[in-house]
Amino acid sequence: MKKVFALVDCNSFYVSCERVFHPAFKNKPVVVLSNNDGCAISRSQEAKDVGIAMGAPIFKCEQLVKQHDVKVFSANFVLYGDMSGRVMSTLASFTPNLEIYSIDEAFLSLEGFENLGYLFYGRKIRSAVRERTGIPVSVGIAPTKTLAKVANHIAKDNPRMGGVFCFIDEKDIDQWLEKTPVREIWGIGAEKALFLSRHGITNALELKKAPDEWIKKNLTIMTLRTVMELRGIPSITFEEIQPNKKAIVTSRTFGYEVSALNEMEEAISAYISKAAEKVRHQGSVAGHIQVFIETNPFKGSYYRNSASVDITPPTAYTPQLVEIAKRLLSRIYKEGYRYKSCGVMLTNFSDEKMVQQDLFAPVYSDSPKQRLMKVMDGYNRSANAGQLFFAAEGAGKPWFMKQSRKSKRFTTRWDELLEIKI
DNA sequence: TCTGGGGTCCTAGGACCC
C-alpha cells in the first residue's frame, strides 16, 4: 500500500504555550528566551515582523523590545514538556502509528486512510489540537517524510491554505519544489546548501533532478536519501517506538561567571544527578562519563577542556558517578579562569538488567543502591520535582542560571495554578 | 635505490536537527 505521512508541527511552540495561559498576548509580539535569559529561541509572528531574529541575544534587542512592547518570557521547559504531552496524546487518537520527532513535531502514518480524504483529515487533526490544548499547528501531508516537511512549510507560509497542505493529489509537486530554496529542505544545512548552490543547485526541484552518482560522490548517503524522498520514494524510516538514547548530556550556562572549584563541583554534581536520573528512567546503566568546562568564548583568554573515563562495571548510581565526575573535574579545572558553563555526558549504555558482571566490583543492578535510586526518583517524579537531592549539589545553588521572566508551572504544580479573577 | 595492502575498530569532530 502507498505510504502517506502527515507532519504536524506546532507554530512557535514555546510562545504558543505561554499564550495559552496569557490570552491577552494573543496578537502581541512575544518571545521566549533560551536558558539563562540569553537569546530568543521562540518568536510569535508579530515578534518576527518587528525584526527579532531567531537566536538573537536579547540584550541586543532591547530597543525593539521597548519600542514594540514585546512580551518576553524566560524558558519554562516544565510547562512546555507537559503541553507537548497533551498535543501528542491528541495526535495519537488520530492514528495507530505516531512518531514523536521532537517536543513540538510528530509524524503520523495515514496509510490506508484515503477514503477519509487527507486534506479533510488534516483539518480535523488541526482543529482537534487547537480545541483540546489551545496550541495552533500546521499540517503537511505527503508520500515521504521529507515531502511532508516541505508541505508543512507551505501550509505555514501561505495563510490561504488554512494551516494544512497536501501533496498527495497535487498535480504539480514540482512547481512547489521549484519555489523551495534548497536550504529549507530537511537535512540540507548551511554547508551543503552552499556547496549545492556553487554547483547550480538552488531549489528543491533542481536537487530532485540531480544525478545519483554525482550526489553519492560529492555528498553523503544521507543527502542521497533526501533526494530519493524528494522524488517520492520513502527512504527515511518511520520510528514509532522511541529508541533509548545513546548519549545523555546535561550542561548549563552559569548565572554568573564561576571561578571557585567548590562551586564548579556543586554544578557538576547537580548535572550528573539530572543526567543519571534520565539514564535510570530509560532502564540503562552508563559505561562512560565525560566532564567538560568552558570559559566565555566572547571574552579574552578562552579555555575549554574535557576529561572522560570508562566506568566498569557500568552504573546509574548517582553518588558513584558524582565521585568520578569530581575526579575528572579536578584534572581539567584551572585556577584563575572565570568559567561560563560546564556539563557532563553519559554514554556507552547497557541494559541495567543485562550488565556484564565484574568479578571484583559490586554490581548496581538489584542492589540496595538501585532501590535507593528508585525511591528517590519516584519521589521526585511526582509533584515534588527536585526536592530530594544530594548534598554534593549544594543547597543554595547561587551559580544557577538566571530566569527573571519565567511564567508559572500552570499544569504541573497545585500551588501555581492559573488564577482567574472575576 | 627500492619500504604492501587490506581489513577492522575506535575516536574525534563535523554537519545537521529542533
Add this chain to the structure above:
DNA sequence: TCTGGGGTCCTAGGACCC
C-alpha cells in the same frame, strides 16, 4: 552587564592486525 541545550549520524584518520 548580557550570546542555549540536547540529540543523531556520518566520515576521516589513526591504531592495530595479518
